Amino acid sequence: DGGITQSPKYLFRKEGQNVTLSCEQNLNHDAMYWYRQDPGQGLRLIYYSQIVNDFQKGDIAEGYSVSREKKESFPLTVTSAQKNPTAFYLCASSIRTGFGEQFFGPGTRLTVL
């Protein structure tokens, strides 16, 4: 089945630790995205990638980093510089940016203790 997988579903980390969230897609999509969701707010774009080895900052990139070494994979690292990292993180992909629907993964709920 084609789709997007994110792991793990729940993640707990101590304050000050970096943590990497996984996102894999087998839809052969060029574009991938990371969003953050907080209670009472709309999804906000952290980073996106139009193609392998390319990525762009979104609206709230500070304290996050990404890589796009393979078409299928777009991991997100939440660094210790992110002031309020506890949130629900969603990965998405589309055929290319600005075209077609975005398909979303199941999300990872990160809690920093």
Add this chain to the structure above:
Amino acid sequence: KNEVEQSPQNLTAQEGEFITINCSYSVGISALHWLQQHPGGGIVSLFMLSSGKKKHGRLIATINIQEKHSSLHITASHPRDSAVYICAVRRWSGGSNYKLTFGKGTLLTVNP
């Protein structure tokens, strides 16, 4: 003021009722998306539209580009329709880049 506003924020209905969720936006867009988020958190795309009307089963989405407004209708609502419904607009953000701007969502609860 948010660029994408949804109303109502919360909606409770009885099974079988006709439901309307509204989305207004204040920017130029190339498309509008309606998404559904279930309690577990996963998001499913329901519709993507840039004009007119689309229908899928009991769901109907309409958009009026001149008025910058879209509606999502659910006919013969069922408890399994209970979810958060999110409106998102796609807009050009420079170069070959586009991005989605999301509303805060409408929490729908359908009681049996």
